[in-house]
Amino acid sequence: MLGFVARRLLYLVPVLVAVSLLTFLIASLLPGDLAYVILGDQKVEALRHDMGLDQPIWWRYASWLGHVLQGDFGRSFRTGQTVLQAVAERLPVSLELMILAEIIGLAVGVPIAIACAVRSGGAFDRLMTGSAFGMLSVPTFLSAILLIYLFAVELRWLPATGYVPFAEDPVGNLRFFVLPALTLAFAEWPGIMRVLRSDMIATLQEDYIALAKAKGLKASRILFVHALKPSSLTLVTITGINIGRLIGGALIVETIFALPGIGRLLVGAIYTRDLIILQGVVLLVAAGFVVMNFIVDLLYAVLDPRIRHGLA
Amino acid sequence: MTEPALLSVEGVSVDLPTPRGNLRAVDHVDLTIGAGRTLGVVGESGCGKTMLSRAILQLLPKKAKLSGRVMFDGQDLVRLEPERLRKLRGRSLAVVFQDPMTSLNPVLTIGTQLIETLQEHLELDGNAARRRGAELLAAVGIPAPEQRLTQYPHQLSGGMRQRVAIAIALSCEPKLLIADEPTTALDVTIQAQILDLLAREQRRRHMAMILITHDLGVVAGRTDEVAVMYAGRVVERAPTPVLFKKMHMPYTEALLAAIPKIDAAPHTPLPAISGRPPDPTRPIQGCSFSPRCRYAAGLCYREKPLLTAAESADHQFACFHPIVTPAGIGA
Amino acid sequence: MASLELSIDEDVAVSPVKRTRGLGPLFWAAIAWMIFIFAAAALAGLLPLPSPTDMDMLERRAPASVLHWLGTDGLGRDELARLIYGARISLTVGLCAPVIGITIGGALGMLAGYFRGRFESLVVGSMDVLLAFPPLILALAVTAYLGQSLLNLTCILGVLGIPAFMRVARAATLTLARREFVVAAQALGATHARILLRELLPNVFLPLFAFFLLGVAVTIVVEGALSFLGLGVPPPISSWGSMIGEGRESLEVAPRLAFLPAITMFLTVLSFNLVGDTLRALTDPRQGAL
Numbered sequence: 001m002l003g004f005v006a007r008r009l010l011y012l013v014p015v016l017v018a019v020s021l022l023t024f025l026i027a028s029l030l031p032g033d034l035a036y037v038i039l040g041d042q043k044v045e046a047l048r049h050d051m052g053l054d055q056p057i058w059w060r061y062a063s064w065l066g067h068v069l070q071g072d073f074g075r076s077f078r079t080g081q082t083v084l085q086a087v088a089e090r091l092p093v094s095l096e097l098m099i100l101a102e103i104i105g106l107a108v109g110v111p112i113a114i115a116c117a118v119r120s121g122g123a124f125d126r127l128m129t130g131s132a133f134g135m136l137s138v139p140t141f142l143s144a145i146l147l148i149y150l151f152a153v154e155l156r157w158l159p160a161t162g163y164v165p166f167a168e169d170p171v172g173n174l175r176f177f178v179l180p181a182l183t184l185a186f187a188e189w190p191g192i193m194r195v196l197r198s199d200m201i202a203t204l205q206e207d208y209i210a211l212a213k214a215k216g217l218k219a220s221r222i223l224f225v226h227a228l229k230p231s232s233l234t235l236v237t238i239t240g241i242n243i244g245r246l247i248g249g250a251l252i253v254e255t256i257f258a259l260p261g262i263g264r265l266l267v268g269a270i271y272t273r274d275l276i277i278l279q280g281v282v283l284l285v286a287a288g289f290v291v292m293n294f295i296v297d298l299l300y301a302v303l304d305p306r307i308r309h310g311l312a
Numbered sequence: 313m314t315e316p317a318l319l320s321v322e323g324v325s326v327d328l329p330t331p332r333g334n335l336r337a338v339d340h341v342d343l344t345i346g347a348g349r350t351l352g353v354v355g356e357s358g359c360g361k362t363m364l365s366r367a368i369l370q371l372l373p374k375k376a377k378l379s380g381r382v383m384f385d386g387q388d389l390v391r392l393e394p395e396r397l398r399k400l401r402g403r404s405l406a407v408v409f410q411d412p413m414t415s416l417n418p419v420l421t422i423g424t425q426l427i428e429t430l431q432e433h434l435e436l437d438g439n440a441a442r443r444r445g446a447e448l449l450a451a452v453g454i455p456a457p458e459q460r461l462t463q464y465p466h467q468l469s470g471g472m473r474q475r476v477a478i479a480i481a482l483s484c485e486p487k488l489l490i491a492d493e494p495t496t497a498l499d500v501t502i503q504a505q506i507l508d509l510l511a512r513e514q515r516r517r518h519m520a521m522i523l524i525t526h527d528l529g530v531v532a533g534r535t536d537e538v539a540v541m542y543a544g545r546v547v548e549r550a551p552t553p554v555l556f557k558k559m560h561m562p563y564t565e566a567l568l569a570a571i572p573k574i575d576a577a578p579h580t581p582l583p584a585i586s587g588r589p590p591d592p593t594r595p596i597q598g599c600s601f602s603p604r605c606r607y608a609a610g611l612c613y614r615e616k617p618l619l620t621a622a623e624s625a626d627h628q629f630a631c632f633h634p635i636v637t638p639a640g641i642g643a
Numbered sequence: 644m645a646s647l648e649l650s651i652d653e654d655v656a657v658s659p660v661k662r663t664r665g666l667g668p669l670f671w672a673a674i675a676w677m678i679f680i681f682a683a684a685a686l687a688g689l690l691p692l693p694s695p696t697d698m699d700m701l702e703r704r705a706p707a708s709v710l711h712w713l714g715t716d717g718l719g720r721d722e723l724a725r726l727i728y729g730a731r732i733s734l735t736v737g738l739c740a741p742v743i744g745i746t747i748g749g750a751l752g753m754l755a756g757y758f759r760g761r762f763e764s765l766v767v768g769s770m771d772v773l774l775a776f777p778p779l780i781l782a783l784a785v786t787a788y789l790g791q792s793l794l795n796l797t798c799i800l801g802v803l804g805i806p807a808f809m810r811v812a813r814a815a816t817l818t819l820a821r822r823e824f825v826v827a828a829q830a831l832g833a834t835h836a837r838i839l840l841r842e843l844l845p846n847v848f849l850p851l852f853a854f855f856l857l858g859v860a861v862t863i864v865v866e867g868a869l870s871f872l873g874l875g876v877p878p879p880i881s882s883w884g885s886m887i888g889e890g891r892e893s894l895e896v897a898p899r900l901a902f903l904p905a906i907t908m909f910l911t912v913l914s915f916n917l918v919g920d921t922l923r924a925l926t927d928p929r930q931g932a933l
Contacts (some may be wrong), residue, residue, distance in 0.1 A: 018772040026784055133920070137913040139864040141871045141884075142905050145891060149901075153894050207414040210371055215429045215480065216402030225428075229419050251779045252868050266780050267874075270787045278784070286775040304419060305464045 008297050012290060019286045020068070024061050027279040064279070073280035078272055083280030086265060093163065094261035096173075097253065098246040100181035102239060105188030110235070113193045114223065117200035129197070132190035143186040144256045147179050161258035180257040184250055188242060195238050199231040206230075233304055240296030244289040317344040317383075318520050319368070319488055324380035326363050326372060332593045337363040339544035340380075342619075345537075347487065348518040350511075352531030352552070354567065355541035358589045361524045364541070365492045368522075369407055370397060385487065403433040406481035408510075410493040412473035416465040422449075423461030426480050433484045448479040452509060471502035475509065482513055488520040495530070507534060528564075529571045532556060537626075540564050543590050543600035546619065550627035560622055560634035562605045599632070607633045670921050673914035680911055684730040695724040696879070704897045716886075716900050717893055725886060726907055732882035733908070736797050736866045741858035743801025744808045749851050751805070752812025753839060757820050767813075770806035778803045779865070783874055791877040796869070800862050811854045815847040849926040856919030860912045867908055883908040 055063075067074065073083035081089075116125040152160035158178050166173040203209065204227055212222045251263035262281065269277040326338040338360045345351045355361045366372050368382055370389055382389040384405065389397060409415035417425060426448065427441040436444060442461065449457035452475040465473055474494060481489055491510060495503035511534050514521045523535055531538050531552065539549040540561060548561040559565055566585045573580075587604035590596050596603070598613040605612065609632075617630040683690070693711070699719035707714045713722040751770075755763040782799045789795045819825065820843065828838050863883075869875030870884030871891075878885070883904040890901030 015768065015772055015775065018768070019775050022772060022776070026781075026788075133916070134913065137860065137916050138909055139867055139912070141868050141887070142909060145887065145894070145901055145905065148891075149894050149898055153898075207409055207411065208417040211407070211409060211415045211477075212417070213371060214369055214401055214405075214407045215432070216398045216400065217428060217432055218398070221428070221432075226417055226420070230417070245777075251777070252872070255872055266777075267783060270780075270783050282776065282780060285777055285780075289775050289777075305466070 004301055005298065008294055012294055015290055016287055019290065020065055020283055021061065023279055023282045023286065024064060027275045027282075028057060028060070068280075068283065073284075074276040076269075076274050076277045078274050078277075083277055083284075086277060087262065087281060087284060090260060090262045090265045092166075093259055094246075094250070094254070094263065096166065096177060097180055097184065097250060097259065097261060098243060100177055101184035101188055101246065101250070102243060104181055104185035105192055105242075106239065108185065109189040109192030110196060112189075113196035113200060114228070116193070116197045117204060117227075118223070120197075120201050125197075128193070132193050135186060135190045138186065140183060140187055140250075140252050141256060144179075144183045144253060147183055148256075151179060161256075163259050176257075176259070180250075180253045180259060183253050183257075184246070191242070192235065192238055196231060196235050199234045200227055203227050203231045230304075233300060236299050237296055240292055240299065244292035244296075316346075318347045318385060319522075320344045320381075320383040321364075321368060322381040322383065324364070324367055324378065324382060326360070326367050327377040327379075328373070329375055329377075330593060335592045336544055336595065337376075337592060338367060341541075341544075341546050343539060343546065343549075345488070345520050345522060347520055348514075349537065350514060350521045350523060350535040352535035352538040353522060353524045353541060354526065354528055354531055354538060356526055356589050358592070359541045360544040360592075361526075361541050362492055363544075365407070365490050365522070365524055368490065369401070369405065399433070402429050402486075403484045404487045405490075406484070406486035406488070407490045407492065408474070408477050408481045408494050411497040412470065412477045413465065413497070415477060416473060418465055421462055421464055422468070422476055426461070426476065426483065429480060429483050444483070445479075448483055449476070451513075452476070452479045452482075453505075454479075470498050471506065474498060474502075474506055478506070478509065478513070482517070482519075485517060486519060488522070489514070490522045490524070492524045493526070494523075496525070496527075503530075510534075527571075528567050540567070543596075544592065545600070545630065546628075547601070547631070548629040549619070550622075550629075554624070554627050558622075558627075560627075560629040561631050562607050562633070562635060563601050565635055566604075599630075607635075609633060666921070669917060673917040676910055676914045677918070680730055680907075681734065683727050684734050687727050687731060690727070692724040692727065693721040695720055695728040695881075697721070704893060704900070706897075713903060714897070714899065717889060722900065722903060725881065726883075726904060729881055729883045729886050729904060730907070730911075732793070732876055732880055733863055733866060733884070733911075736793065736800065736876070736882070737859045737863040739797045740800035740862045740866075741804055741808075741855050743798065744804030744858055745851055745855050747802075748805040748808025749812040749847070752809040752814075753816045753843060753847060755809070756813040756816025757835070757839060757843065763813075766809065770809050773803075774806050779869070782865070782869060786874065791874070793876055793880065796866065796875055800865060803865075804858050804862070807858070808851065808854065811851055812847055815850050816843055819843055819846050850923065853919050853922035853926055856915050856922065860915035860919065863908065863912055863915070 064074070071084070075082045076086060079086070112128050116128050119125055148160050151158045159176060160179070162176050164172045164176060209222060209226060212226045217226075250261075251267065253259070254261040254263040255267065262285065266278065266281055266285075268274070269281065321341055321343040324338055324341050325336065328335040328337055341360075341364060343351065343353075353361050353364065363372070363376075367378055368384075368389070370382075372378060378390060380390070384400070387396075387400075389400075392400075416422075423442065423445060426445045427436075427438075430436045430441040430444055431438075434441075445461055446457040449460055454460055454472060454475050460468070460472075460476075465476070468476065474497075478494075489510075494510065495506050498506060507530060510521065510523070513519070523531060525531060528538075533552075535552050537549070538552050538555045539546050540555075540563065541547065542563050548555070548559065548564050550559070555564065556568070559568070563585075566583070569583045570585060572582060585604055590600050590603070598611075598615055599605070599608070599617055602608040602612040611632050615632075617632050619628045619630045621628055622634075697720060699715065701719070702711070702715050703717060703719045705711060705715045705719075711721045711723070713726065716722055716725060751766050755766040781803065782796075785799045786792075786795055825838060825842055828842050833841075866875050866882060867884030867887070870882045871888040873885070873888060875884055876882050881889075886904040887901050887908070890898075890904065893900045
């Protein structure tokens with residue numbers, strides 16, 4: 001097991017380094033010399049020297065990376081916040097959105113997938129598979145508009161935009177999250193459902209399921225213990241990848257529903273040329289994605305004992 | 313047979329729809345087996361023996377159509393309510409599949425798979441079930457049984473896995489065990505051990521057993537009765553010693569001749585049966601074996617022979633030109 | 644499988660459901676829509692439509708009428724004309740961007756799958772790095788750098804698609820490169836270029852093309868999302884996305900302004916997805932499609 005983890009870690013490091021390099025380059029290429037942006041014309045030279053902007057690019061990269069590895073991602077010149085502070089402020093919002101969306105997606109997708117797999121080829125299966133396919137063709141912002149129209153405009157049950165922290169007002173907080181989470185979940189459940197269904201259909205044809213039936217076990221036990229466990233591998237992968245993706249800040253959703261999350265932080269940083277924020281946050285997000293994949297790999301090993309022992 | 317049969321397969325046929333037409337995997341098969349007796353079912357791949365076993369267990373694929381009756385312990389399994397069937401399975405009726413690598417769940421421990429049957433049918437609690445599980449593993453010859461309970465199938469060798477599968481099958485003292493090619497996936501050196509284990513347990517528990525195999529050598533000396541299948545039908549049935557000494561079917565004769573003999577000279581060519589089993593989707597008119605049979609003549613190509621009795625009522629065969637004096641075998 | 648005969652029977656019995664599906668009525672309906680929307684977009688200039696940019700301030704958000712078949716938008720512009728001219732933009736970006744992906748990604752994938760070794764590790768690794776970035780952010784950052792224009796948008800969306808095409812091409816090449824016809828060609832002394840172009844490319848092309856169609860669907864969606872936020876195609880050019888974005892303001896009064904382009908986009912995306920998915924199921928040697 002340790003060897004497995006070590007090998008995965010070794011791959012991780014070069015990827016993270018490359019990510020940091022790319023991030024830095026992109027940020028540096030954005031037009032608008034940082035010093036000018038801050039000060040306008042005056043005292044530019046002194047500030048440039050202060051900020052190290054007159055040094056060659058590789059020096060700046062090394063310096064930045066050095067600070068990053070010590071936990072210093074820099075400070076936004078606009079808001080004065082450090083990158084970590086800004087992220088810490090916004091992260092809970094994005095996380096809440098992500099987790100709620102994924103929970104709804106799983107709560108809808110998993111039961112439907114199981115029901116479809118058990119009666120594959122039947123009317124319900126075909127209906128659900130068709131719906132899932134159709135839903136995958138509906139862009140996120142379209143679902144958002146649709147939901148807003150239905151629930152905020154016509155029925156007036158839920159607010160279209162806004163946010164209040166959970167600690168302050170749990171119910172209010174959740175009310176603001178319903179539509180955005182639903183919007184994202186619309187895009188999540190078809191993927192989850194299709195993958196799990198396909199996996200379970202294959203699993204249900206395996207010999208060990210036939211033997212489980214021949215042993216006279218209850219149908220529920222066969223389904224949930226014998227069939228679901230081997231199939232859950234792919235489910236875990238998908239969920240992990242989804243969450244990793246969503247870490248990028250479900251940008252569209254956050255913008256439409258005016259949620260102060262990481263996605264909006266990034267967009268704001270691009271437009272105000274807040275490069276420090278941009279660099280730091282993109283690095284964190286990308287690194288988070290890479291780490292997420294790593295965790296998914298580890299979970300694989302936990303769930304499938306064959307991988308743990310170095311086989312499959 | 314004086315005692316009523318434990319299992320009586322009556323006129324069972326299995327049809328499978330395929331893109332190329334209907335596939336008749338099992339064609340009007342009748343079989344009986346009494347309590348405590350062993351029946352061997354022998355035939356080449358594709359002769360329908362596995363389909364037959366699945367039909368008996370009611371484990372056919374969804375698209376399959378089953379006709380006929382399967383009387384087990386006085387009940388017709390085909391028409392039994394699912395819940396009562398479920399209670400029978402694993403308890404009175406057990407099965408061992410061919411490949412233990414695929415018939416054991418790879419992500420569950422041996423213990424889980426062994427104990428769940430005990431808990432389901434015998435309602436043992438956790439500890440009692442674990443103890444019984446370890447006992448069962450020891451009984452089938454697995455060393456260090458308590459440790460094995462926490463291991464996974466892939467951590468055991470092929471022979472051990474099959475022993476586990478047998479332990480699972482025997483766990484609730486079934487009345488009938490169906491062993492579908494139990495040794496085909498194993499090393500030759502292990503095969504005899506497993507077969508001996510099955511025979512020993514069968515005698516000890518006075519359990520009926522159906523031993524399905526493609527190898528006539530496997531059934532010799534280990535079964536009371538043998539049924540030979542070809543192209544979905546039973547073509548010869550007899551008590552084992554009778555079959556080996558006085559077989560009537562050319563097919564049986566050919567099967568026997570195809571077994572490599574230890575006392576034959578080295579490099580003796582193996583008399584393989586020429587030709588291939590018929591395509592089940594395109595049934596042949598007349599006897600299914602006629603294209604490959606060296607005794608085949610006119611009537612064989614036109615009509616299907618029915619099972620008729622030979623000298624004794626328990627020896628039946630389906631042939632128009634049965635062998636009267638078999639070319640000495642001495643099996 | 645328990646025994647050979649069972650698995651053969653099972654496969655044979657189960658397959659009738661799977662293989663006959665595919666080119667059903669839905670598939671042809673999708674093709675029909677694709678042709679229709681293409682024709683409308685291409686022939687926009689020839690159609691008897693009012694100009695999509697003429698504003699009629701007296702007729703703002705007007706319902707459907709003889710003059711304006713689908714009504715007018717918030718600035719009095721003819722909705723039908725805008726839909727069709729919007730189709731031009733969305734389809735242009737939607738088609739051109741994946742072309743970048745399929746050529747560069749396809750080439751990289753084939754080379755990686757064929758030559759293997761360190762080159763392959765390098766290619767796969769770089770794609771992984773690219774994939775670690777949230778794509779929308781990358782697109783936004785680049786358009787901020789290069790300026791918001793149709794060309795820039797197309798380019799960045801194209802580049803973002805490269806890793807996916809690389810994967811498909813590489814996977815296909817890996818399975819094919821070991822087959823006999825390649826080995827035979829090598830034995831005959833064919834150069835790498837010849838093998839790649841003559842033997843592998845025709846076989847890799849089909850799965851790549853299926854993926855291309857799926858890529859078109861995705862690009863239309865991403866471009867739509869960006870334009871919806873005002874960060875995609877630069878105004879005054881409008882695509883379906885920007886129309887939906889504008890329509891959002893009129894949701895209470897005239898919801899059709901958002902929903903008409905939404906439905907058109909949905910149908911187009913659905914069609915590309917259907918055709919692409921069907922083709923993928925047909926050309927994928929591993930029958931695993933849903």
